[in-house]
Amino acid sequence: MHFIRLVLVAVGAARLSLAVATSRSGLLQRADTQQSIYSASPPAPPAPEDITVIELPLPPVAPNNVIGSCTKVINSRGTGCIGKVTGLGSGNFLPDNKHVVASVIFTGAPAAPDPRSIYTGLQLIIVKADKTTFPNGDPWKCITCGMPPANQLGRVDLMDYPQAFSDGKRVLAGPQVIDCSPFQLSSKKCTPDVTHIYPIRWNTSPTGDGAGGSIRELRLHPEDNHLGFNSLAIGSDGSVSQAAYIGRFVFNKAPTIGTPLSARYDLSNVTALIDPQERAQIYVEGNELKINQSAIGIGELRGFSGSGQEVTYIGAPTESCNIDVYAIHLITGKIRRLTAHPEYVDPVDISPDDAWTAVMDTRGTGRQMWLSGMRGIPPIVDMVATAAISSTRNNGERRFFQPWLIDQYGDRGQYFGQQINGAGDGSPGSVNDPEWNGRADPKWSPDGTRIVYYQAQTVSPECGGINPLPCYNSTEPGGRQERMMMATLTSRKPCTRRAPVPFADVVPWGTPFVPGSTISSPRYIPGGNYTLRGQVSGTAMVEITGGADNTSIDTIAVTYFNYSDDGASILNGGERVTVTTPYGGQNEVDWFSDIVQTGATHGTKTTTPGGLHLSVNVFKNLAIFTGNLTTTLDGTVWYQPANGT
Structure with a gap:
C-alpha cells in the first residue's frame, strides 16, 4: 500500500488531516458516494494495474x-x-x-x-x-x-x-x-x-x-x-x-x-454547440421547478472522444457544487456523465478506443469537499454560484490536480478510478509529490499504452510566508519548476488505432453560426416562489430573487422537507446564496447553509452564524473567505481552506 501525503487545511485554530490510501498504483476507494452515474448495472470496477511513470x-x-x-x-x-x-x-x-x-x-x-x-x-x-x-x-x-x-x-x-x-x-x-x-x-x-x-x-x-x-x-x-x-x-x-x-x-x-x-x-x-430550442436544465412548469438532466448545457468544450463521435465538456452540475466532465454525441445528442466524484475535474482525454478516460482532478486532496462533499443536493443554488464554486479549486497558481485513470463506465460504488502517479513515496520531487500539480491536458498515445501529462511545482506565494505549506528548492535539473511526465500502462499491449468516425459538419442539436449574429443571452427563471419535488420523496421550497431589470438572478434560497432523489439519503434544512458581479469575472458571494442529511449518510452542511462570505475572481482563483462553511459526513469533518492556502 502507498499513501498520498497528508493534506493539511486550516480554519482558524482548527485543522483537518486527510490520509487517502492507494493501492500499488493508486486506486482510490471511498464510501461516500450514494449513486452510480449509470442507471443500468455496469460491470465490476477494474482491478488496479501496474503503471510506471518517468x-x-x-x-x-x-x-x-x-x-x-x-x-x-x-x-x-x-x-x-x-x-x-x-x-x-x-x-x-x-x-x-x-x-x-x-x-x-x-x-x-x-x-x-x-x-x-x-x-x-x-x-x-x-x-x-x-x-x-x-x-x-x-x-x-x-x-x-x-x-x-x-x-x-x-x-x-x-x-x-x-x-x-x-x-x-x-x-x-x-x-x-x-x-x-x-x-x-x-x-x-x-x-x-x-x-x-x-x-x-x-x-x-x-x-x-x-x-x-x-x-x-x-x-x-x-x-x-x-x-x-x-x-x-x-x-x-x-x-x-x-x-x-x-x-x-x-x-x-x-x-x-x-x-x-x-x-x-x-x-x-x-456550429454553436447550443440547443436551438434553448431547453434548460432547470425550468418552470406553473409554480414548480423541474430538472432535466438530459438538457444540453455545454459550459466549456474540453475535447473529443478517441473515435471523434463525442465532444467532452464541463457542464451544468448534476449535483450541487459538483463540477464534472461530460460527453455528448455529436449526432444523437446523447449525454454521458464521465465523472461523479464530488471533487473538481477539468482536463480530460478519452483513450483512442473510447474505453478509458484520463483526467486531472482534485480527488484525493480534500480541496473541495467542504463545499461539494454532501451528495444528492439538487443543483439549485448553482444557478448563481457555479462560477464561484469552480474558482475555489486553485490557490492562485497552485492547482491541486493529479492524473487519474477511470474506465468507460465512470465513478460508481466505491470505485473512483486509479491515480496514475500513485506509486511513489510522496517525497519532494517524487512522481506523486503533492506539491507538483498537474496542468491541462493529459494525452493518450495513439497505441493506447501511455499517457503524457505535465506538472508545475508549488512556489511562493502559494507556499511559504503566511501559507503553512513549506517551499523547497526544486530537485529538477537546473532548479526547473515545470516537468513533463509519461505514464506507461505496462500490462497493456499496443493496439492499432482505428480511423476516427468522419464528421460531416452537421450537428443536429446545435445552432449553425451565421457571421454577424450573436448568441442569445441565457434565459433566467423569473423571481418568485417555486416547489421542486424530490424524485423519491419530499419537496424543496425555492425562493428566487431577480437581479436588475430581472435579467439575472441575484439570490436563491432553498428549504428542504424530507427531500430525496435516491431514496437512500434524506435532506432537511436549507441554504441561501446571494451573488453579485461588480466587474469582469469578480464574484462576491454571501452563503448561509444549515442542511441535515440522514439515511445512508449522516451529515451536515453548515455555516457560522454570520454566514460564509466569499470573494473570488474567476480569472485569478484566489479566494478570500470571511466566516466558515463546514461539511460533516459520517463523522468526517471537511473545512474550507484558510485564506491564502
Missing part, C-alpha cells in the same frame, strides 16, 4: 534570463536553454508513438549574429519518448526556432494545448497551425526553412472583414478536419459567459479579405 527530457536550464547566459558549458551543442519557469505546455504524441509535442520558452541565448540566437522566446519542440536521441545527440528538437519571417506571417505569441495532426506533419498550437509539410516533424528534413506557421481565423463579420472572432481552448478533432473551440463574452454587469463551437478547417492560400492577408486556415460551417 520524466521526459527537456532542454537544459539557463541560470537566468540575461542575454548569453545559455553558454556552451550549459549546452555544448548550442541548441538553446530554457528557464526555471519554462512556459511548458505539453501536448500529445506524434502518430509514431515515439515523440511528444510541447511548447517552451527559450531564454539566455546570445545576441545575433551568433547562430544560437534563434533559441529564444516561445517555441514548439518535439521530445523523444523512447529514450533515443536525434542525430545531433539531443533528445528534443526545436521545430520553430530560426524560421524565416516570411514563413510565419500572422504568428501570435501563444502556443497553448499543442496537438499533433495524425499526418505527423502539422501541429495545432494556440490559434495557429505549424506545418512542416511535406516532411514529418521528426524527420531531419524538417528544418526551419521549410516550416510554416498559419494563423486560424473565425469570421464573425457579415462582410468578412476584420480580424475575426476571439477563440480559446482549441481542440483538434481526431479526423484532423475540424476544430472545437470556445469564445468568451463579458457582460455589461460583469458576468462572464462562454459558448462552444465546432468548425471545419479550410486552408486559404491567398485570402483577399479579412486579416491577416496571408496564407491561413479559415473556419467554415461553424
Whole structure:
C-alpha cells in the first residue's frame, strides 16, 4: 500500500488531516458516494494495474534570463536553454508513438549574429519518448526556432494545448497551425526553412472583414478536419459567459479579405454547440421547478472522444457544487456523465478506443469537499454560484490536480478510478509529490499504452510566508519548476488505432453560426416562489430573487422537507446564496447553509452564524473567505481552506 501525503487545511485554530490510501498504483476507494452515474448495472470496477511513470527530457536550464547566459558549458551543442519557469505546455504524441509535442520558452541565448540566437522566446519542440536521441545527440528538437519571417506571417505569441495532426506533419498550437509539410516533424528534413506557421481565423463579420472572432481552448478533432473551440463574452454587469463551437478547417492560400492577408486556415460551417430550442436544465412548469438532466448545457468544450463521435465538456452540475466532465454525441445528442466524484475535474482525454478516460482532478486532496462533499443536493443554488464554486479549486497558481485513470463506465460504488502517479513515496520531487500539480491536458498515445501529462511545482506565494505549506528548492535539473511526465500502462499491449468516425459538419442539436449574429443571452427563471419535488420523496421550497431589470438572478434560497432523489439519503434544512458581479469575472458571494442529511449518510452542511462570505475572481482563483462553511459526513469533518492556502 502507498499513501498520498497528508493534506493539511486550516480554519482558524482548527485543522483537518486527510490520509487517502492507494493501492500499488493508486486506486482510490471511498464510501461516500450514494449513486452510480449509470442507471443500468455496469460491470465490476477494474482491478488496479501496474503503471510506471518517468520524466521526459527537456532542454537544459539557463541560470537566468540575461542575454548569453545559455553558454556552451550549459549546452555544448548550442541548441538553446530554457528557464526555471519554462512556459511548458505539453501536448500529445506524434502518430509514431515515439515523440511528444510541447511548447517552451527559450531564454539566455546570445545576441545575433551568433547562430544560437534563434533559441529564444516561445517555441514548439518535439521530445523523444523512447529514450533515443536525434542525430545531433539531443533528445528534443526545436521545430520553430530560426524560421524565416516570411514563413510565419500572422504568428501570435501563444502556443497553448499543442496537438499533433495524425499526418505527423502539422501541429495545432494556440490559434495557429505549424506545418512542416511535406516532411514529418521528426524527420531531419524538417528544418526551419521549410516550416510554416498559419494563423486560424473565425469570421464573425457579415462582410468578412476584420480580424475575426476571439477563440480559446482549441481542440483538434481526431479526423484532423475540424476544430472545437470556445469564445468568451463579458457582460455589461460583469458576468462572464462562454459558448462552444465546432468548425471545419479550410486552408486559404491567398485570402483577399479579412486579416491577416496571408496564407491561413479559415473556419467554415461553424456550429454553436447550443440547443436551438434553448431547453434548460432547470425550468418552470406553473409554480414548480423541474430538472432535466438530459438538457444540453455545454459550459466549456474540453475535447473529443478517441473515435471523434463525442465532444467532452464541463457542464451544468448534476449535483450541487459538483463540477464534472461530460460527453455528448455529436449526432444523437446523447449525454454521458464521465465523472461523479464530488471533487473538481477539468482536463480530460478519452483513450483512442473510447474505453478509458484520463483526467486531472482534485480527488484525493480534500480541496473541495467542504463545499461539494454532501451528495444528492439538487443543483439549485448553482444557478448563481457555479462560477464561484469552480474558482475555489486553485490557490492562485497552485492547482491541486493529479492524473487519474477511470474506465468507460465512470465513478460508481466505491470505485473512483486509479491515480496514475500513485506509486511513489510522496517525497519532494517524487512522481506523486503533492506539491507538483498537474496542468491541462493529459494525452493518450495513439497505441493506447501511455499517457503524457505535465506538472508545475508549488512556489511562493502559494507556499511559504503566511501559507503553512513549506517551499523547497526544486530537485529538477537546473532548479526547473515545470516537468513533463509519461505514464506507461505496462500490462497493456499496443493496439492499432482505428480511423476516427468522419464528421460531416452537421450537428443536429446545435445552432449553425451565421457571421454577424450573436448568441442569445441565457434565459433566467423569473423571481418568485417555486416547489421542486424530490424524485423519491419530499419537496424543496425555492425562493428566487431577480437581479436588475430581472435579467439575472441575484439570490436563491432553498428549504428542504424530507427531500430525496435516491431514496437512500434524506435532506432537511436549507441554504441561501446571494451573488453579485461588480466587474469582469469578480464574484462576491454571501452563503448561509444549515442542511441535515440522514439515511445512508449522516451529515451536515453548515455555516457560522454570520454566514460564509466569499470573494473570488474567476480569472485569478484566489479566494478570500470571511466566516466558515463546514461539511460533516459520517463523522468526517471537511473545512474550507484558510485564506491564502
